[in-house]
Amino acid sequence: MEIDVSKVDEVIDSFSGDLSQLIGILQDIQANLNYLPREALVRVSERLEIPISQVFGVATFFKAFSLTPRGRHQINVCLGTACHVRGGARILGKLERDLKIEAGGTTEDLRFTLESVRCLGCCSLGPVVVIDNDTYGRLNQEKVAKLLDQYE
Amino acid sequence: MRERLRNPENLERLRQKLQKERDPNKRRITVCAGTGCGAYGCGEIISALKKELKKRKLQQDVEIKVTGCHGFCERGPLLVINPQKLFYQKVQVEDVPEILSETIEKGNVIDRLLYVNPVTGEKIVHEDEVPFYKLQERIIFGSNGSIDPTSIEDYIAIGGYRALAKAFFDMSPEEIIESVKRSGLRGRGGGGFPTGLKWESCRKAPGEPRYVICNADEGDPGAYMDRSLLEGNPHSVLEGMVIGAYAIGSNQGHVFVRKEYPLAVQNLRIALQQAEEYGLLGEGILGTGFDFSVRINRGGGAFVCGESSALMASLEGQPGEPRAKHIHTVISGLYDKPTNLNNVETWANVPLIIDKGDQWYAQLGTEGSKGTKIFSLVGKVNNTGLVEVPMGITLREIVYDIGGGIPGGKKFKAVQTGGPSGGCIPESLLDLPVDFDRLTEVGSMMGSGGMIVMDEGNCMVDVAKYFINFLRDESCGKCTSCREGTQRMYEILDDITEGRGKRGDVELLEELGWVVAEASLCALGGTAPNPVLSTIQYFRDEYEAHIKEKRCPAGVCKALIQYTIDSELCTACGRCRKACPSDAISGAKKVPHKIDQEKCIKCGMCVESCKFDAVKVQ
Structure with a gap:
């Protein structure tokens, strides 16, 4: 895939090419390009003067990164302890059934990527789902199904 | 425009000016805008309040203060109306016009927005009379309710950065370290290591430069006090870091914060900038020759990075794998240099110890655990939220007196403390005083302060499986015992919950647990068996019911119900x-x-x- 290298450069420049910010750099590249294409990782390795294996190592170690294209909307279902004891797994099950994908998957039309996450830090609202930047709390299966309509 | 402060007198003069500007009797509506209240829609309430004030031409007379988390998340969105300290809970946008016309303009209390004490049925008018707050000791977390986290002036007005001036001008680095040692402060991230000792070792360690790190990679599921502190009072953490850096002799700090906490990152960024403008951070702090700057590093969503050496590896641009700590990170940490890492809450304790004195601080708490601890009280409990209590308070007081007991008339079963590395504590131990040592004695731990209450509808085998699944997933894979051991423990637990359990499984789990704990490098593996071993210890009958009778007494395990x-x-x-x-x-x-x-x-x-x-x- 052809990527806009200047976008990658821009992100690296915004961190002044600081290696201690590698995770942040990769996060911002992913925010810009939707995922981490191979070409972007190569560019990062060239600019930071580190082996591609190291960039790849970090990009595959951390959950935050995806090496494949993601959906337009990101659904994060919290499965932290507080959400678990209040039925978070049932919420995830409902979304998996409705979207016909498993956790970690992306719908064919690239509308949604569904992920389970470990604690979003709003435990008193459990079970919690975050779609893009919107947090929804005190959900049940019926309520969560209605949330998806507003995300095209 | 903020003018650089060149000495402690400048800071005091600024404080007096700010305090004069802040009339305590001014009519003020405080809106909690922590993540919890945010999810309930407090943003719309804030806009509605602003609009209504403008409509009524009251914007000059009534101030709206948007603050961080107050802690009583269960009842959000929360509003406090000053100077009367009226406490309104579960406020909706539709209530806003009435709040202005009745309460602000006429001074009447709106009955339906008051909190009702579920035990007595009594309506409570003022914030400080709510039992949830009344029984707490909010020395760290209390300021969250009164300051705008994006305004350094608010923080300075309530005494902020006074401790920094005292530390820089009235104390030597050694005296600061001695004071922290005398206070008895222990690390709030889970380990409970004495903070002063850590600082001392780092100061004495050979090698330059030294680094100071704030660990805000709050990965324990069910804990969110660090998030709320960084979001609601970032300067308290920052001030602690600057004092620590001065005592240790470090010029470079890092805050490693979870990417799942965007508001914390944002507020911290604002705080750094404002502190630099006043010269409280950066070059020549308060006119001295001491420089200290702080960088924010976002995490990548790996639980193991809460471990200090794994965190440092990811700061070096490497995958976050822990290493053997034969040589401690205070001697050889980030880039193999002396590095002092403390957790968010630990740093936030420091200004208080310096400002009010270590003697004052050491009065709070128990013999071996001083001060207060913030717990996130969540799960099956009526009043969920963040509670700050003195060390030594009993679990029963936390769950029943502050937490208001178990909802829906259900029966209490256990409270899980210490995150995935902690254990489940049964009803028979509810009168246990909560401190570092007592929790460890009963097979759990303090951890970062998650406290998840479970009732009779929670299956303890399922809970053990949940935690082992979490740890199996988050194990970085470096040590065979942890990588394979947690996997096998998960498979056995999965078999038990699926109705395929057999005799000897429990004993095998105990044996495997011992191996995983003993043979793994870092604390993740070292404590991974805790949830399994503690549930076996206290709830063996539930394991037996699953294995022998193929029955899940709590009605949770799908295959058995x-x-x-x-x-x-x-x-x-x-x-x-x-x-x-x-x-x-x-x-x-x-x-x-x-x-x-x-x-x-x-x-x-x-x-x-x-x-x-x-x-x-x-």
């Missing part, structure tokens, strides 16, 4: 039939419904949809 409909209670309303995703429910108008066990996928939609409690779990 059946959903049925009680024909006496069923009103044939049809809700469950419509809700069922697998067409397993049959029935018609006035005909009690039935579940076809062949078709049922045990998703629980019918239980959730039934308004008459007619769906039973067996």
